[in-house]
Amino acid sequence: MRRRRRRPxxxxxxxQPIPAGPPEPGDVDLLRTAIELRSADPGAxxxxxxxxxxxxxxxxxxxxxxxxxxxSPGAVPGPVRPGGAPGRPATGSxxxxxxxxxxxxxxxxxxxxxxVLDRSVLGGSGHGEAPQASGPSGExxxxxxxxxxxxxxxxxxxxxxxRFSTSTVVGFVSQEGNDLRAVSGAxxxxxxxxxxxxxxxxxxxPCHRTAFAxxxxxxxxxxxxxxxxxxxxxxxxxxxxxxxxxxxxRS
Amino acid sequence: xxEGSMAERGGELPGAEVARARPELRAVAPAADRYADWRxxxxxxxxxxxxxxxxxxxxxxxxxxxxxxxxxxALGPLRLSVSRGExxxxxxxxxxxxxxxxxxxxxGYEVTTIELSAAxxxxxxxxxxxxxxxxxxxxxxTRRAHRILESLPDRYRRVxxxxxxxxxxxxxxxxxxGVTVANAKVLQHRALRLAxxxxxxxx
Numbered sequence: 001m002r003r004r005r006r007r008p009x010x011x012x013x014x015x016q017p018i019p020a021g022p023p024e025p026g027d028v029d030l031l032r033t034a035i036e037l038r039s040a041d042p043g044a045x046x047x048x049x050x051x052x053x054x055x056x057x058x059x060x061x062x063x064x065x066x067x068x069x070x071x072s073p074g075a076v077p078g079p080v081r082p083g084g085a086p087g088r089p090a091t092g093s094x095x096x097x098x099x100x101x102x103x104x105x106x107x108x109x110x111x112x113x114x115x116v117l118d119r120s121v122l123g124g125s126g127h128g129e130a131p132q133a134s135g136p137s138g139e140x141x142x143x144x145x146x147x148x149x150x151x152x153x154x155x156x157x158x159x160x161x162x163r164f165s166t167s168t169v170v171g172f173v174s175q176e177g178n179d180l181r182a183v184s185g186a187x188x189x190x191x192x193x194x195x196x197x198x199x200x201x202x203x204x205x206p207c208h209r210t211a212f213a214x215x216x217x218x219x220x221x222x223x224x225x226x227x228x229x230x231x232x233x234x235x236x237x238x239x240x241x242x243x244x245x246x247x248x249x250r251s
Numbered sequence: 252x253x254e255g256s257m258a259e260r261g262g263e264l265p266g267a268e269v270a271r272a273r274p275e276l277r278a279v280a281p282a283a284d285r286y287a288d289w290r291x292x293x294x295x296x297x298x299x300x301x302x303x304x305x306x307x308x309x310x311x312x313x314x315x316x317x318x319x320x321x322x323x324x325a326l327g328p329l330r331l332s333v334s335r336g337e338x339x340x341x342x343x344x345x346x347x348x349x350x351x352x353x354x355x356x357x358x359g360y361e362v363t364t365i366e367l368s369a370a371x372x373x374x375x376x377x378x379x380x381x382x383x384x385x386x387x388x389x390x391x392x393t394r395r396a397h398r399i400l401e402s403l404p405d406r407y408r409r410v411x412x413x414x415x416x417x418x419x420x421x422x423x424x425x426x427x428x429g430v431t432v433a434n435a436k437v438l439q440h441r442a443l444r445l446a447x448x449x450x451x452x453x454x
Contacts, residue, residue, distance in 0.1 A: 008358065009443060012309040013414055017316075020357050026444075032362050033399070033447040035309030037415040039392035040400060044418070045305035051315050052297055056290070059322055063289060224341065225328040 009034045139232045140169070140184065142247035149241035156180070156242060161214050163196055168247040172196060172203060173235055174214040182235035182244045183216040189227040203230070284334045289326045295335075296342055297322070306392045307350055307363040320349045343367060399446050407442035414439060 008018045009030040023031065038044055150164035151173055161174035163185060170185040170193060185194050185203070192207035202219055203212045210221040216230035234245040286292045300321050305314035325345040329338065347365040354361045396415075400408050406428070413424035425435035 013439070015310050015312075015418075017310060017312040018308065018357055022359050028358075028360055028362055029447040030443050031309075033443055034415075035307065035363060036392070037396050037399065037411060037443075037446070038309040039306050040396035040412075040416045041418065042390070042393045044311075045302035045314070047298060047301040047315065047318065051301075051318075055297065055315075055319050055322065056293060058319070059289070059293060059326060062323060063326060224330045 012038065139234065140245075140247075142168075142245075144248040144250075145245045146248045147236070147238070147243045147245050149238070150182075150244045151242045153237055153240050153242055159201075161196055161198075161201075162242075164244060166244075166246045167249045169233065171233055171244065172214060173242050173244060176215070179215075180235050180237065180242070181215050182233040183212070183214070183230040184233065185230075187212075187227065188218075188230060189221075189223060194230075284336075286331055286335055286338055288331065289329065292326065292329065292331075292338055292342075293322060296339065299339075300342060300346055303346060303365065304350065307365065308353070313353070317346075317349055317353055320353075321346045324349065399449060402449060403442060403446060406438060407445055410435060410438045411442050411446070 005021060006019050007030075008023060008027055011018050012031060012034040018031070148166055150166070151162040155162045156173060156175040159174070159176060161172055163172050164170065164182075165185075171182050172185055172194070173180070173182045175181070183203075186192070187194055187205040187207065187210055189205065189210055190207060192205050194203040194205055194212065197204045197211070200211075201214065203214065205211065208222055210223065210227055211219045212230050213219055216232055218226050218229050221227060236243050236245075286295070297318065301314055301318045304317040304321075305311065308314055308317065321342060325342055329341070331338075343365065344367065347367060350363070350365055351361060354363075400411060400416075403411065409428060410424060413419045413427055414421075419427065421432055421435050421439070424439075425432045428435060428438075430438070
């Protein structure tokens with residue numbers, strides 16, 4: 001007789017993980033019933049202290065520092081369309097196999113180098129507020145770049161700003177005093193293209209109520225975590241033109 | 252173009268005045284209603300989330316993995332400036348997605364779901380669970396399980412009680428019922444089939 005893959009219902013009855021693979025006809029109802037019946041024992045769902053402690057250690061290692069919750073740019077729930085229903089949790093959340101994270105927690109407990117994700121700690125206030133991004137999130141330095149004219153210098157007189165669009169980046173150039181700057185025009189949350197809000201002197205995201213200053217600083221948002229500041233691009237004046245250093249398009 | 256530089260606004264970032272005028276932007280809850288840090292969020296919610304996941308997948312190993320997934324996903328982007336109710340609501344939404352993703356990966360079929368109701372069942376607002384669900388300790392699920400058992404014929408109920416309520420092995424259950432192991436397995440299977448065919452009651 002052909003040996004069948006273990007049925008999901010049998011795994012549940014034995015308090016084992018549910019095996020992978022499409023269920024046979026009728027298996028789903030049985031499985032659902034078995035899952036329901038597991039709740040007959042009210043104590044069964046209480047986690048063990050070992051598990052609770054191990055997960056706490058793992059989270060401490062992942063989050064990097066006691067008491068700090070680093071703002072995680074881009075890892076925010078929410079659909080791209082504005083005003084949508086509650087969305088998915090953080091991207092990049094891969095399934096954690098029991099062995100993997102218990103091993104990691106064990107490594108932490110044994111004093112080995114913890115697993116610390118490369119999250120930029122954005123200078124938290126330490127008063128329970130998720131830290132706000134404090135400065136520019138870096139400069140775009142393409143491996144191959146070209147200086148391209150994007151606006152006449154006259155467009156930036158009197159504190160003006162101008163949107164530019166090349167085949168590789170979109171962004172905004174502006175000037176404050178002697179400070180000429182160019183920033184990316186893509187919202188650091190989910191990539192929607194920002195709109196120049198002339199009256200308010202800022203860049204607004206059409207997808208969510210996020211806004212950036214013309215130098216890239218995040219001004220306000222309505223998300224669970226502050227999106228990172230806009231990346232800057234190098235800008236210069238060349239004759240009567242403002243030029244920006246953009247990635248070279250590959251043909 | 253702009254009405255004035257930052258200095259002319261008194262050194263205030265343009266965002267501050269907007270956030271004041273529009274309280275939905277990054278509203279900050281009163282200190283007493285906030286979690287102080289992620290550890291407090293974790294300690295206050297880990298049992299609740301684990302019990303919820305256990306009620307949805309019926310086995311401890313998967314419940315533990317899913318609980319870990321929820322916190323690993325949710326604690327990073329978590330904002331501590333919102334009320335406790337909103338944090339719990341966020342954890343629930345995360346749990347809902349984590350569970351759905353689990354079923355897709357494992358069976359390709361959504362066997363159980365976490366239903367969020369529109370009604371704010373939590374202090375401070377935010378979606379609660381629908382009436383059929385209860386993340387607060389599983390009392391509803393326990394009652395439902397016992398109702399299923401009570402509607403079964405004696406021998407079927409007995410074998411499922413031995414296996415599910417008392418958590419006994421097949422061998423022990425067979426001995427307790429005075430039947431062979433093979434008989435006990437058949438009884439268990441038939442009992443589950445019958446229980447599965449009962450009219451659904453808010454499942």
